[in-house]
Amino acid sequence: MDSIFIYCEIDEGAVVDVSLELLTKGRSLANELNCKLEAVVIGSNLKGIEKKLYPFGVDIVHLADEERLYPYLTLPHAALLSKLFTKEKPQIVLFGATSIGRDLAPRVASELKCGLTADCTSLVIGEHYDKKNKKEYKNLLYQIRPAFGGNIIATIINPETRPQLATVREGVMKKEEMDPGYKGTLNKIETSSTLTDAHFIVKIIERHMEKKQINIKGSQTIISGGYGMGSKENFDMLFDLAKVLGGEVGGSRAAVDAGYIPHERQIGQTGITVRPHLYIACGISGAVQHRAGMEESSMIISINNDSKAPINSIADYSIIGDVAEVIPKLIKYYKKNAK
């Protein structure tokens, strides 16, 4: 009772990154709340998977391992989770805000009649005083997320219902093993008493999964490089910064034409149009063709040697200087100041 549960999503026999990130976050929340961290894994052919999860500080791994449970289908996964949560009564359940998590969590929340907050960017423990009912709540999960097209940041709470459910985007939390020798226990979920043929009425006929592809359009932070980057190798530091900030790397047409970066990452009129929260333009002069694809970004930072570059006229911040000098500093001070 009162544990924190993480739904661990499976891709080809392994737990996906966002779930491991949530285990790391879940562990720190569990420490703060002085409760257990538990993981739920549903799939097939998963013998031994619990050993990969214990090092994240998982106290109990609940495992449903059956042929019919992979690839993911909504109904059987939802049925198993609803039953498990009704029995175990967790206080918090987290899902990755993936195609699967965003399909599954609302179905489960509806069945449990509990509150769910989508796409959280931050999770914090806090309190609440309900003025109307003069009631005080302690140890609530503050679910913080952008809303209204990113124009507001809302803090959502579920004062009365348990579990408190939330989905979290990949890359928002950091993935970190806690203790390679951490001792957890395994609970095998008995599926046959829950699942009937009615849970398998939706059938997958065909699947074409690609290797993890780049998702520039969906990224809220984009680091973009132009001809001014000078070489393909210099783009490496943009990838470093993107990795640290949880973003993606794009490029201008000139950079693509010069072969610094592949076409699939081109931003602009003949490439992709993006509207991230943050766009960092590195060594990009800011031709109209490029600006058309990014000028609606919420915040634009340009890094350029040339103080007269047209990109500066639409940038919120223009750093006048050498990209190679600025990027390492951005990484250094982000690491120093980020929580």
Next chain:
Amino acid sequence: MSGYKIIVLAKQVPDTRNVGKDAMKADGTVNRAALPAVFNPEDLQALEQALQVKDRYPGTTITLLTMGPGRASEIIREGMYRGADNGILITDRKFAGSDTLATSYAISLAIKKLAPFDMVISGRQAIDGDTAQVGPQAAEKVGIPQVTYAEKIVSVSNNKVKVIRRLELGVETVEAPLPVLITVHGSAPQCRSRNARLLMKYKHAKTASEMQHDTDIYMELHTKRPYLEIQEWTVEDLNADTKWLGLSGSPTKVKKVNNVVFTAKESKVLGTTDEEIEELIKELLENHTIG
């Protein structure tokens, strides 16, 4: 073959994609009331999928279902101009303050009231909240399976629908039995434009509340052409339990809202010293531009 009965769920939303200068307040925050109200983009794409089924299977009917204030009837007319056969507006002050769970409760009652039906089709998510929760939650409450992120409804036959889904790492083709709820992904085709003939036919379509203000000529028109009535359903019509509606039916509460402040595009010029870069990073972290 007598076609299929389809319910399309749609929402009127503030156009958060185009926050122009007029919608900015002096303090740099967005004046939400100043944003134009539009047909939620993915719901329009959901309507297109329904229309394509109607094109292929004659006799198919499309009912547009929306929940909102009186003026949300605008999107029902928009849907009719494109080929929806009729529309229902769920509207009642008692729905105010509903979160996704309470909203899906109200919508599920309306769906059940419209039974029997073959498909419920909606957009994946609305651009004001981006939660993608109401579709799956309504499916659960109605007790039917869901197929999310549809890019194309390939075919309907033998009481089954075949759907191509767009996932983040690829595509999947699934087959689901009817009735089913399908949510449509932004990568699906855009909706066709208004049809001139349908525009003429439905331009006077109104809800009973809107008709109250009608002059006699239109009163007569509405009596003669009953298809011009957009039905309004209240809590009473849905026989809804108010415990599950509005604020009391909403487990999630908004504790706090911070406006994201956009400053005018007057570029701040920075140098490359450590102090300046650290200051910038702190500012970005503080205003949640980076996590």
